[in-house]
Amino acid sequence: MATKKKPSSDQGSSSSALDSSRWEVSCFWERRLQKELMSLMKEPPPGVTVDAEGAGQNLTQWIIQMDGAQGTLYEGEQFQLQFKFSPKYPFDSPEVTFIGPNIPVHPHVYSNGHICLSILTEDWSPALSVQSVCLSIVSMLSSCKEKKRPPDNSFYVKTCNKNPKKTKWWYHDDSV
Amino acid sequence: MAAANEPGPSRNNEEKEKEKDERMFECNICLDTARDAVVSLCGHLFCWPCLHQWLETRPNRQVCPVCKAAISKEKVIPLYGRGSTKQEDPRNKVPPRPPGQRSEPENNGGFPGFGFGDGGFHMSFGIGAFPFGFFTSTFNFGEPRPSAAPRGTPQFEEEQFVSKVFLWVAIMFVCWLLMA
Incomplete structure (x- = not known):
């Protein structure tokens, strides 16, 4: 991108600094991630909390705590989502996986934490955000009728790449 | 302004x-x-x-x-x-002009709708209804349709045939669309 970016020493970290020194921050994607982090901290979607400290230290990798929504099969459960961002963000989708001890048992979630969700690859759009991805995942979990792994789970987990974005997903279930 | x-x-x-x-x-x-x-x-x-x-x-x-x-x-x-x-x-300004001239996308994002997915097929159904009757009557000369007892399920056969005709009509329709 050929925007006029001035490399500078003061990378605004408070929100006011961000607002005033628009073109002072060196990277486009860092700036946008800062904004997203702020808004996620200020008004998080229900059941979603971001590890702001970790994300603040390393903007390229966020850990997000997600609670199973009330009245769904996942009520009372806690999950951890990991977001990894490339310098091409937001034009390139983030790499999103479930991590930690509790991977939700869901027909679109493999036991290694990979998620089969079209907005994470081919349907990604730069107007989406961490917040909207979290909401999509919460609603994907909430609409589940029966807790089970995907039918090809064991094969996929054995053969897949570590990065879920390298998988050629085949989206078939439009009901979610 | x-x-x-x-x-x-x-x-x-x-x-x-x-x-x-x-x-x-x-x-x-x-x-x-x-x-x-x-x-x-x-x-x-x-x-x-x-x-x-x-x-x-x-x-x-x-x-x-x-x-x-x-x-x-x-x-x-x-x-x-x-x-x-x-x-x-x-x-x-700012970015260089996009290289080459691309034709503009179709209204609904172009070709995916015209594949053999849902959209395109349903559309040709309505238009193809008349020609399909015409084709079946034309091409069906070998087989006596109403009886066809020995074949077990003539309906099945006919369905297959009809689907082939449909495919044909759909292809013609797409060709016509491209030419027009």
Whole structure:
């Protein structure tokens, strides 16, 4: 991108600094991630909390705590989502996986934490955000009728790449 | 808009207004106030550099990041606010022009709808209803249709045949569409 970016020493970290020194921050994607982090901290979607400290230290990798929504099969459960961002963000989708001890048992979630969700690859759009991805995942979990792994789970987990974005997903279930 | 370039009488006021409206005029990609703003026909606001990069990212599938409507360089409108100093078309600056001329995408994002997926097939159903009767009566000369007892399930056979005819009609329809 050929925007006029001035490399500078003061990378605004408070929100006011961000607002005033628009073109002072060196990277486009860092700036946008800062904004997203702020808004996620200020008004998080229900059941979603971001590890702001970790994300603040390393903007390229966020850990997000997600609670199973009330009245769904996942009520009372806690999950951890990991977001990894490339310098091409937001034009390139983030790499999103479930991590930690509790991977939700869901027909679109493999036991290694990979998620089969079209907005994470081919349907990604730069107007989406961490917040909207979290909401999509919460609603994907909430609409589940029966807790089970995907039918090809064991094969996929054995053969897949570590990065879920390298998988050629085949989206078939439009009901979610 | 041939608005004059003279500065407004109350700069302070303008500043305040700007701050207040800032969130309303955020670019949908960088989440900042849109700079070199352009608006798509579907009404979504972007910085031109941001939108340009998105269009370059997927040159074969240029869709609006917000609503996924078809979008292209020619179909966005530059916005010239009164406060802006230069009345230059933002599309002419910052990024290099997209290489080559691409034809504009079809209304609904082009070909996927015309594959053998759901959309295209249903559409040809209505139009193909009459020709299909015509074809069956023409091509079916060998087999006595009403009886056909020994074959077990003639309906099954016929269904297969009909589906082939349909495929044919669909292909013809697509060809016709392309020629027209």
